[in-house]
Amino acid sequence: MIVRFFAAVIFASIGWATQAQAHGGVSIDEGQCKMKIGPDQMNFTGYQPLKSREQFCDDIPDVGPTIIVLDAVQDELRDMNLEIRILRDVGQSSDDENLEQNTETYVPPKKYRTGTLNFEYDFKQKGKFIGLVKARNEDGSKDYVSRFPFSVGETETRDLTIATFFATLGLVGFGLWYKNSFKAKPPRA
Secondary structure: OHHHHHHHHHHHHHHHHHHHHOEOOEEEEOOEEEEEEOOEEEEEEEEOOOOOOOEEOOOEOOOEEEEEEEEEOOHHHHHOEEEEEEEEOOOOOOOOOOHHHHEEEEEEEEEOOOOEEEEEEEEOOOEEEEEEEEEEOOOOOOEEEEEEEEEEOOHHHHHHHHHHHHHHHHHHHHHHHHHHHOOOOOOOO
């Protein structure tokens, strides 16, 4: 009974932890960060070359200069005007609410014939942000938006919370196992 309970808790926890790793329009698929934009996909990669050689997929590990690279997977996106806007997440009910005031950085619409949109931005403060990538064709008949929330400089806190949760779960499981393993069993008749 207890073993089944812990197995259920562990499987639920694994599902919770993997969901916590993916945000909004960005997810990890076959080792690559994928972002859904309309019916199409873009690969998403981030770098902080002054801090580390590591790539990141969603949350930005620390403040400082950051390079974001978006690669269009389908040719359709290469023929569309692409723009990106990074907003401070201040709890706005809509992304359009105080748009200019909440904009951290903006890359205006442009066609990227190579399919690669990259930009650099120096994040000065930790916090929560919203990335908006928009794609629109010339006549305006197709207009796609990908929205993905992310944080800057808060990944250590999240990782610590997850590690603490699993450590506590492990200690409770060990304590229950220990208690039941050495519990006095009634003699057999």
